[in-house]
Amino acid sequence: xRAQVGENQKRARFQALCQSLRPDLLRFAIWLSRDRSxxxxxxxxxxxxxxxxxxxxxxEKAAKPWFLTIVRREYARTFERKRLPTVDLDDLIASxxxxxxxxxxxxxxxxxxxxxxxxxxxxxxxxxxxxxxxxTAEIAAQLNLSTPAVLTRLFRARRQLRVLCGEDTTLDPxx
Amino acid sequence: xxxxxxxxxxxxxxxxSADPEIRAHREKCPECAEYFERLGRFETRLASxxxxxxxxxxxxxxxxxxxxxxxVPLQSAPVRSAAARTVHRPRWLALAASVLVAxxxxxxxxxxxxxxxxxxxxxxxxxxxxxxxxxxxAVPAARLSAAIADAHMRLxxxxxxxxxxxxxxxxxxxVPHLVVQDTSGPVTVxxxxxxxxxxxxxxxxxxxxxxILPVPGHGAIAVLTRNKSLGTAAVDRxxxxxxxxxxxxx
Numbered sequence: 001x002r003a004q005v006g007e008n009q010k011r012a013r014f015q016a017l018c019q020s021l022r023p024d025l026l027r028f029a030i031w032l033s034r035d036r037s038x039x040x041x042x043x044x045x046x047x048x049x050x051x052x053x054x055x056x057x058x059x060e061k062a063a064k065p066w067f068l069t070i071v072r073r074e075y076a077r078t079f080e081r082k083r084l085p086t087v088d089l090d091d092l093i094a095s096x097x098x099x100x101x102x103x104x105x106x107x108x109x110x111x112x113x114x115x116x117x118x119x120x121x122x123x124x125x126x127x128x129x130x131x132x133x134x135x136t137a138e139i140a141a142q143l144n145l146s147t148p149a150v151l152t153r154l155f156r157a158r159r160q161l162r163v164l165c166g167e168d169t170t171l172d173p174x175x
Numbered sequence: 176x177x178x179x180x181x182x183x184x185x186x187x188x189x190x191x192s193a194d195p196e197i198r199a200h201r202e203k204c205p206e207c208a209e210y211f212e213r214l215g216r217f218e219t220r221l222a223s224x225x226x227x228x229x230x231x232x233x234x235x236x237x238x239x240x241x242x243x244x245x246x247v248p249l250q251s252a253p254v255r256s257a258a259a260r261t262v263h264r265p266r267w268l269a270l271a272a273s274v275l276v277a278x279x280x281x282x283x284x285x286x287x288x289x290x291x292x293x294x295x296x297x298x299x300x301x302x303x304x305x306x307x308x309x310x311x312x313a314v315p316a317a318r319l320s321a322a323i324a325d326a327h328m329r330l331x332x333x334x335x336x337x338x339x340x341x342x343x344x345x346x347x348x349x350v351p352h353l354v355v356q357d358t359s360g361p362v363t364v365x366x367x368x369x370x371x372x373x374x375x376x377x378x379x380x381x382x383x384x385x386x387i388l389p390v391p392g393h394g395a396i397a398v399l400t401r402n403k404s405l406g407t408a409a410v411d412r413x414x415x416x417x418x419x420x421x422x423x424x425x
Binding site for chain 1: 179180181183184185187188189190206209210213217218220221222223224225226227229295302379380381382383
């Protein structure tokens with residue numbers, strides 16, 4: 001009986017953990033896939049896999065990188081399974097132009113489009129840093145890169161982004 | 176000694192860097208100080224843009240089916256029909272996911288989610304104002320007074336150096352958002368007189384550690400730090416010191 005209560009409490013804690021992390025995981029998946037529908041599928045599969053493997057998460061403090069790893073793997077699997085077509089971003093943007101123009105936060109919309117335009121290898125570490133609050137070391141571990149490589153990508157990501165957004169880059173550092 | 180190019184390059188990679196060498200360079204180089212200010216404003220926009228709006232999960236459906244409120248839809252058909260989804264994924268899998276993820280939520284949701292959402296909102300607000308961490312020198316007294324006026328409080332000298340003070344919109348109210356310099360590093364304080372907390376709630380989200388403390392008669396106070404080496408007890412100690420340095424005037 002006591003064991004059952006303990007198991008229920010553990011599941012409830014894991015459930016609460018999933019609930020608290022889910023919004024950011026969905027945002028991360030959207031930035032990764034550039035497609036909300038795919039992102040929803042990826043996060044749902046991620047939560048399912050996480051639920052099945054919850055015993056392997058020994059420390060809740062390690063939950064964020066643990067979930068991020070599952071999201072990234074699940075996204076890769078989705079690509080393998082579905083053979084998603086590659087889509088030209090400019091065409092997509094052009095097709096959605098009325099919706100983008102109607103947005104209240106035009107500045108943010110432009111910035112979001114600029115982020116989507118970044119190459120994957122720059123966009124992903126940037127989102128991990130800014131959205132997920134990952135340190136450079138955590139990003140390096142997640143992407144299997146060296147710390148200097150992550151710093152270079154973050155630097156290039158922001159530099160490109162600032163150019164794309166028409167920011168004053170006269171004081172920006174050189175490569 | 177680092178030069179301007181190195182300092183700016185480091186900041187573009189890690190805008191929230193607390194590297195003392197970069198801070199020192201900024202102090203003595205007006206051009207870099209201006210650049211850091213500009214970058215801070217850009218980071219504020221970037222943090223807001225990256226934090227796409229997503230609906231909170233309901234108890235019965237772990238993945239919302241409706242459109243995301245402020246997500247830029249990049250697919251021409253952003254919401255696929257349920258029938259279309261089943262082509263790609265067995266129905267039992269979706270059902271199992273829904274059942275599994277929803278199981279037990281009802282029992283804990285009303286307790287867990289409200290507390291988590293207040294902490295989450297505080298952290299989200301913090302993430303949207305990274306420039307708040309940049310300075311370590313005291314703000315002018317007038318700015319501090321203006322920032323805390325709505326909360327009917329004043330800050331005693333025991334609080335330490337206040338390096339950032341703003342009256343920020345948070346959940347429909349203007350609340351004081353302060354950064355206080357502690358020996359462990361900068362600490363953010365948000366005075367949430369319109370919120371309520373039944374008990375102290377510690378949290379660790381997105382690189383921020385903190386606690387939300389109930390303040391009888393004055394709502395709640397959120398205290399956050401980016402110092403990951405601080406344990407819960409240390410965060411609680413800092414929070415208690417900050418709360419003790421507040422003199423409520425109403």
